[in-house]
Amino acid sequence: MTRGFWVIAATVLVAWMLAVLPMPEWAVAFRPEWSLVVLAYWGMAVPRRVSIGWFWLVGLGLDVLLGTLLGQHALALALVGWVIGRLYLQIRVFPVWQQALVMLTLVALYEFVLFWTDGISGTRSVIRWQPIITTAVLWPWAFLLLRQVRRRFDIS
């Protein structure tokens, strides 16, 4: 349990809180996928620390917090973690706006998995396209902020 672990855990906690933070009715659909953003950053910046295991566990936490089927968000995030684990060397050197495009694709994958598992388990839902956009728009700012955090606490 190094300091790096606790810093990453703290950012995850904030992401979890933002995931259940009450928002006005009209804004709920646009809630960005905060956990995905935070984990994607760490998975890309420090892949030796944050890999699929983290993605899966954070997803499981989301399932418990949101009251969805256990394993649903975990599966979706684990898939994202796999893509990032594969491509982190490339994504890292992209300019930020290009990274945002990668995020767009990853969130689309994530939402599709959620939609698909909802369908299999018989929960009526529609594909959530709004978070795909808001998360991609959020990425550059989140990236800069989390990079500051990483440099400040010297996590590598």
Add this chain to the structure above:
Amino acid sequence: MIGRLDPKPLFLRGPSLTTRLVVCALASVVLMTLDHRQQQLDRVRVALSVVLYPVPWLVDAPFRFAAWLGESAGSHAVLVAENRELRTAIRGNAAALLRFAALEEENRRLRALLQAAQTHDYIVEVARLLSVDLDPFRHQLMLNRGDRHGVVRGQALIDAHGVMGQVNRINPFTSYALLITDPSHAIPVEVNRNGLRTIARGTGDADRLDLPYLPNNSDIAVGDLLVTSGLGGVFPPGYPVGTVTAVTRRPGERFAEISATPAALLNRSREVLLVRPGTEP
């Protein structure tokens, strides 16, 4: 820098990424399958909820604080006015209750004459909703009462206007309630006007219930009040559920298409009541 050894290996070690993905995916599928069959994973979920309890607690904290601040910093004049209003309301309610008590007594006597089953008494407890947003496609609420406060699975949840739902998952300090509008929820109701019994199903729409099991020729009309019938034993009888808003009878179809609006303020009530059979100790 050339000549210096990088302490970290260039490639990630351990089982390959894809192996780990397969393990995680399998674990997810197993969890989802077990969880879908209700109750098998309740212990796991409760354990995880306890670990994660700080998250909803922290999110709810500012709202609790604001409520507390509003109460303690409210000006004298406002409090006095509120107090006066409440007194008037209590007086009105007391007058209404006088008649109710007489009616209830009469009802009990008549039931005794008919040798019909006695009705239960119900204990009502106040609970508060935690200010957290849950999955938007599941109509659920999180309450600040749990196992430690004596909440039990299946307990009915009502607000001042009608039935909201039932408790379906219990943690030590919190519990989750399923609303009557969730697509997986159905509630036994009767038409208040003539006692016609049926079942109201949730639609996934926050202001619509469906009554899919009434034949075309049944006696139901727009504006009819639906109340709980008490069948099924979960909901106490006689609480308003909703009002019929549309009745479509198609000659070729066997069943009429009927929809209703819930009576309870499902997404506005903050203070809710938990009802369970029993008498006050």
